[in-house]
Amino acid sequence: xxxxxxxxxxxxxxxxxxxxxxxxxxxxxxxxxxxxxxxxxxxxxxxxxxxxxxxxxxxxxxxxxxxxxxxxxxxxxxxxxxxxxxxxxxxxxxxxxxxxxxxxxxxxxxxxxxxxxxxxxxxxxxxxxxxxxxxxxxxxxxxxxxxxxxxxxxxxxxxxxxxxxxxxxxxxxxxxxxxxxxxxxxxxxxxxxxxxxxxxxxxxxxxxxxxxxxxxxxxxxxxxxxxxxxxxxxxxxxxxxxxxxxxxxxxxxxxxxxxxxxxxxxxxxxxxxxxxxxxxxxxxxx
Amino acid sequence: xxxxxxxxxxxxxxxxxxxxxxxxxxxxxxxxxxxxxxxxxxxxxxxxxxxxxxxxxxxxxxxxxxxxxxxxxxxxxxxxxxxxxxxxxxxxxxxxxxxxxxxxxxxxxxxxxxxxxxxxxxxxxxxxxxxxxxxxxxxxxxxxxxxxxxxxxxxxxxxxxxxxxxxxxxxxxxxxxxxxxxxxxxxxxxxxxxxxxxxxxxxxxxxxxxxxxxxxxxxxxxxxxxxxxxxxxx
Numbered sequence: 001x002x003x004x005x006x007x008x009x010x011x012x013x014x015x016x017x018x019x020x021x022x023x024x025x026x027x028x029x030x031x032x033x034x035x036x037x038x039x040x041x042x043x044x045x046x047x048x049x050x051x052x053x054x055x056x057x058x059x060x061x062x063x064x065x066x067x068x069x070x071x072x073x074x075x076x077x078x079x080x081x082x083x084x085x086x087x088x089x090x091x092x093x094x095x096x097x098x099x100x101x102x103x104x105x106x107x108x109x110x111x112x113x114x115x116x117x118x119x120x121x122x123x124x125x126x127x128x129x130x131x132x133x134x135x136x137x138x139x140x141x142x143x144x145x146x147x148x149x150x151x152x153x154x155x156x157x158x159x160x161x162x163x164x165x166x167x168x169x170x171x172x173x174x175x176x177x178x179x180x181x182x183x184x185x186x187x188x189x190x191x192x193x194x195x196x197x198x199x200x201x202x203x204x205x206x207x208x209x210x211x212x213x214x215x216x217x218x219x220x221x222x223x224x225x226x227x228x229x230x231x232x233x234x235x236x237x238x239x240x241x242x243x244x245x246x247x248x249x250x251x252x253x254x255x256x257x258x259x260x261x262x263x264x265x266x267x268x269x270x271x272x273x274x275x276x277x278x279x280x281x282x283x284x285x286x
Numbered sequence: 287x288x289x290x291x292x293x294x295x296x297x298x299x300x301x302x303x304x305x306x307x308x309x310x311x312x313x314x315x316x317x318x319x320x321x322x323x324x325x326x327x328x329x330x331x332x333x334x335x336x337x338x339x340x341x342x343x344x345x346x347x348x349x350x351x352x353x354x355x356x357x358x359x360x361x362x363x364x365x366x367x368x369x370x371x372x373x374x375x376x377x378x379x380x381x382x383x384x385x386x387x388x389x390x391x392x393x394x395x396x397x398x399x400x401x402x403x404x405x406x407x408x409x410x411x412x413x414x415x416x417x418x419x420x421x422x423x424x425x426x427x428x429x430x431x432x433x434x435x436x437x438x439x440x441x442x443x444x445x446x447x448x449x450x451x452x453x454x455x456x457x458x459x460x461x462x463x464x465x466x467x468x469x470x471x472x473x474x475x476x477x478x479x480x481x482x483x484x485x486x487x488x489x490x491x492x493x494x495x496x497x498x499x500x501x502x503x504x505x506x507x508x509x510x511x512x513x514x515x516x517x518x519x520x
Contacts, residue, residue: 004485004486004487007474007485007487008487008488008490011470011471011474011487011490012490014470015466015467015469015470015471015490015493018466018467018469018470019463019466019467021466022462022463022466022467023463025434025437025462026459026462026463029437029440029441029449029455030449030450032441033440033441033444033446033449034449036441036444037444037447040444
């Protein structure tokens with residue numbers, strides 16, 4: 001039997017070195033992979049925040065633009081129409097003496113101007129929900145429902161407990177209001193329904209909005225799987241993403257459709273929010 | 287009765303060596319119990335463990351009879367490499383590496399056959415049959431390479447959320463430790479495992495058996511955390 005202590009020691013040291021390397025490789029894979037995953041997650045969160053910020057900015061710009069248009073309509077066109085109406089009133093007195101035909105034309109012109117003034121007012125109110133800022137969600141939704149019920153053969157019921165709850169932040173209230181508008185408009189446009197039920201509940205943590213109709217309904221999963229989600233539904237989801245809200249669509253067994261949105265409560269701060277109504281125009285400083 | 291007595295005596299005298307044979311049953315049983323063989327890599331691991339157990343038991347029997355059993359070990363080398371590197375064929379995603387695995391299996395099998403004839407000029411003399419001179423070292427190098435390639439892909443692709451609960455990571459770690467411990471011992475086994483004038487390396491002779499047992503324990507951990515539901519999601 002050959003005995004070589006030198007060789008044995010050399011192999012032992014080499015084997016130990018190799019095992020240490022193997023051990024470090026395993027440790028390296030474990031920790032490096034974990035660190036990389038952590039960084040990836042962080043990057044994903046930053047990307048998500050950035051997307052949210054972009055969306056928030058886009059929606060804010062949209063609201064600002066709406067307000068600007070409403071202001072222009074109210075201050076410029078509204079004022080000019082009022083002046084036209086006054087002038088027509090004065091002219092009407094002079095024309096009455098001229099003849100019946102001229103009087104009829106004058107009255108028709110007056111009626112048209114009055115109608116235009118009403119249209120401008122309606123468009124202004126639609127563009128900026130002034131009731132929302134002044135009186136809150138309940139009042140704004142009720143006003144919206146009244147307008148719809150007047151114009152269409154439709155029954156809309158609204159149940160809410162917002163009177164007891166504190167006012168929410170401007171962004172939250174506006175989001176819920178716009179979502180309600182979109183969901184109700186969707187029901188009217190696509191579901192051929194005759195009855196819509198809106199439930200709005202606020203507790204200490206969340207705001208729950210439920211819009212149910214008795215129309216033909218739709219399959220939300222099929223819509224999502226086939227990428228058929230329209231701009232309306234995407235808009236709702238985008239708006240909700242900004243306020244950390246979620247929405248679920250259901251197809252009740254008795255027919256129709258049901259949308260259920262949840263938004264975390266964000267009470268309004270003491271600082272006065274930027275006015276939503278178009279009656280205060282910011283003066284440019286020169 | 288005499289046979290059982292000789293078996294027990296052998297186990298008593300070579301406990302560490304025998305442990306590496308009998309521990310094979312644990313991952314083998316666990317693969318069947320956890321139904322891990324739905325994964326093609328674990329299916330190959332199952333075939334490897336069955337083959338290993340059969341060859342080890344044959345070798346164990348001949349060892350108790352003091353008969354040269356190295357021919358079985360030499361024959362098991364290409365089979366072992368084919369099955370273990372085959373596992374990486376299903377796990378590594380790069381097409382070129384997959385091709386490399388196939389070519390290496392073919393090339394290595396040819397090389398081992400050559401090495402068997404090279405190490406044993408008189409192939410019919412089974413009593414003085416020697417272990418291969420180079421094949422085990424080449425096997426170690428190739429297997430270490432595939433393990434490192436797999437780890438590189440794991441780090442690069444970031445597909446595994448928690449590597450500690452990923453079964454194949456444990457299989458790879460076991461193999462990495464086993465082949466790392468074996469790479470410097472493998473070349474001298476040709477000189478130590480001989481009837482006449484063998485080279486004495488003392489405790490080092492047991493190192494591969496210790497790490498083989500450790501490797502089998504790592505296999506068992508990997509198989510134990512295998513979940514068919516998780517595999518279906520992949």
